[in-house]
Amino acid sequence: MPRRSAKSLTRQAKQARAKTTVNVIVDAAAQVLIREGYAGATTNRIAERAGVSVGSVYQYFDDKDAVFARLIDREIEAVVSIFSAGTGIPEESLMSALRRLLTVAVETWSYGPQLYRQLEHVPDDALRRRVTEAKTLLAGFIRSLLETHRAELRVRDLDVATFVVINASTGLSTNATTEMYGEPLVETTVELLERYLIA
Amino acid sequence: MPRRSAKSLTRQAKQARAKTTVNVIVDAAAQVLIREGYAGATTNRIAERAGVSVGSVYQYFDDKDAVFARLIDREIEAVVSIFSAGTGIPEESLMSALRRLLTVAVETWSYGPQLYRQLEHVPDDALRRRVTEAKTLLAGFIRSLLETHRAELRVRDLDVATFVVINASTGLSTNATTEMYGEPLVETTVELLERYLIA
DNA sequence: CAGAATTGTGAAAACTACCTCATATTACGG
DNA sequence: CCGTAATATGAGGTAGTTTTCACAATTCTG
Numbered sequence: 001m002p003r004r005s006a007k008s009l010t011r012q013a014k015q016a017r018a019k020t021t022v023n024v025i026v027d028a029a030a031q032v033l034i035r036e037g038y039a040g041a042t043t044n045r046i047a048e049r050a051g052v053s054v055g056s057v058y059q060y061f062d063d064k065d066a067v068f069a070r071l072i073d074r075e076i077e078a079v080v081s082i083f084s085a086g087t088g089i090p091e092e093s094l095m096s097a098l099r100r101l102l103t104v105a106v107e108t109w110s111y112g113p114q115l116y117r118q119l120e121h122v123p124d125d126a127l128r129r130r131v132t133e134a135k136t137l138l139a140g141f142i143r144s145l146l147e148t149h150r151a152e153l154r155v156r157d158l159d160v161a162t163f164v165v166i167n168a169s170t171g172l173s174t175n176a177t178t179e180m181y182g183e184p185l186v187e188t189t190v191e192l193l194e195r196y197l198i199a
Numbered sequence: 200m201p202r203r204s205a206k207s208l209t210r211q212a213k214q215a216r217a218k219t220t221v222n223v224i225v226d227a228a229a230q231v232l233i234r235e236g237y238a239g240a241t242t243n244r245i246a247e248r249a250g251v252s253v254g255s256v257y258q259y260f261d262d263k264d265a266v267f268a269r270l271i272d273r274e275i276e277a278v279v280s281i282f283s284a285g286t287g288i289p290e291e292s293l294m295s296a297l298r299r300l301l302t303v304a305v306e307t308w309s310y311g312p313q314l315y316r317q318l319e320h321v322p323d324d325a326l327r328r329r330v331t332e333a334k335t336l337l338a339g340f341i342r343s344l345l346e347t348h349r350a351e352l353r354v355r356d357l358d359v360a361t362f363v364v365i366n367a368s369t370g371l372s373t374n375a376t377t378e379m380y381g382e383p384l385v386e387t388t389v390e391l392l393e394r395y396l397i398a
Numbered sequence: 399c400a401g402a403a404t405t406g407t408g409a410a411a412a413c414t415a416c417c418t419c420a421t422a423t424t425a426c427g428g
Numbered sequence: 429c430c431g432t433a434a435t436a437t438g439a440g441g442t443a444g445t446t447t448t449c450a451c452a453a454t455t456c457t458g
Contacts, residue, residue, distance in 0.1 A: 011404075015455065018405060038238055039322045043446060053407045058447065121320050123236045163379060164371065164391060171370015172363065180362060192363060195394040210434075214425070217435060241415060252437045257417065 010060050022060050024050045026074065029067045030111050033118045065124045072119055072127055075109075076134040082108055083141040094149035095194050102169065102186045113174040135166075142166055152198055165193055209259050221259050223249045225273065228266045229310050232317045264323045271318055271326060274310075275333045281307060282340040293348035294393050301368065301385045312373040341365055351397055364392055 013019045028050035032041045043064050047054045061067045082104050089097070109116075120131060143162045146153065155161045172189050180188075212218045227249035231240045242263050246253045260266045281303050288296070319330050342361045345352065354360045368388055375384050 013405090015404065017455075021405080037320055037322045038236075042444090054447085055407050055449085056405080059405070064446070117316075118320070121236050121238075121317070123238045160379070160387060163374075164387060167370045167374045168367045168391060169370075171366045171368075171373070174370075175362075175366045180359070188359060188363060192367060192391070192395045195398075196391045199394075212435090214434065216425080220435080242417075243415075253417080254419085254437050255435080258435070263416070 010058070010062055013060060018060070021050075021052060021056060022070075025052065025057055025060070025067060026071050029071055030115055033068070033071075034111060034114045038118060038121055038123070065122065065127065068119065068122050068124070069127055069130070071115075072130050072134075075111075075115070075119070076130065076137075078108055079105070079134065080137060083138065094145070094152055094197070095190060097145060097149075098165070098193060099186065099190045102189055103183075106173065106182060106186055113176060117174055139166060146197075154198055155196070161197060164196060168192060168196075209257070209261055212259060217259070220249075220251060220255060221269075224251065224256055224259070224266060225270050228270055229314055232267070232270075233310060233313050236317060237320055237322070264321065264326060267318065267321050267323070268326055268329070270314075271329050271333070274314065274318070275329070275336070277308065278304075278333065278337060282337065293344070293351050293396070294389060296344060296348075297364070297392060298385065298389045301388055302382075305372065305381065305385060312369055315369075316373065338365060345396075353397055354395070360396060363395060367391060367395075 011018075013022050025046065029041065029046050032046050032049050036045065043054055043057055046067065047057050050057075057067065061070070083101060085104075092100075119127070122128070139162055142165050143158055146158055146161050146165070150158075153161065155164075169189055172192070173185060176185050210217075212221050224245065228240065228245050231245050231248050235244065242253055242256055245266065246256050249256075256263075256266065260269070282300065284303075291299075315330075319327070321327065321330075338361050341364050342357055345357055345360050345364070349357075352360065354363075371388050371391070372384060379387070
């Protein structure tokens, strides 16, 4: 017997008012998640923070984790759009491109690395898979960027280079403090990567 | 009215059997924490994984978080012993020392950085403070190592250098795949750090 | 502006996890 | 070996969270 995916009983937001409510809830979820962690991010607290009743959350989301799924989608889309925009400029040097991408990423990343760290700890397989997919997508972008600048590269193995670029960057940015953030963070990261990739 | 700290009602392990049980429980806690995250690390699951009943957990631990506290203490001690051992060798070059520390860390760190990250998200203030203390301790070791080799260093700001060494290393190792692990990982990390710190 | 569709509410049912405790089993000392 | 202390058990009480649902309020449509 083929398992049929249960039809979602939640409504589709049709009026502008409802769409606002959905966004307010997702924003509230992000904020509560950062402040309280997953364990403290209860539906009631999210609703309270959003200024709506618990029931409204369940008007648009199947369950609690669906709210976080929506949040993840939003974040992924933001990252993807950043890196898609990066493909346009021709004749741009590798390090210039990396600096630009990192700068935009740091600036745009709406809730910063804190949210990202918390999202990785949401205990839902589907969500974790989405995060992994996003990482793969990101790796593809970086790899093709490195490929177009292969001539400048010191490192031979593009897979290793991609691995280093992504994980050194995220390693620095996810642990960024309030002191070490913004431009200094980007410059430090660029310096680290440049000395490894080129020269 | 001064708040008196409640006397612990848990027993002290007196027989060898009991000490084994305690260790089995702490190990199980680490494994479940890595697999399921804090939210999924229920007392029953930990007990099941340990092959004991829930009651046994409460024979030796005041509450759930006390298990994680013990785990944190064990991990901190492991890290401290690794890095203390690193202070002994004189006339060792900076990169040689870093390579050795990374190698031992990768080999010895019983549950790897995954556990470390999960422990950071345990929602208990006392525990979080302990994790922060451990980080500070680690940063201290790295910083003093860098300081003794200041002459070799290209980077001026030791705080920035320490930040980079710690977070680039953990960034690479936390995302290490099965292909990219062990010696290749260590060598890549060393290469990345050497080009940043020296030359 | 009436009636329908959509959106919003919050008390309470259903569920889950932590922790207790009365009891059983195992190990130790004399 | 027997009594006592130590260790182990697991069903169930309690507290807190998720989810539902009957109903209220708002917005849209003709």
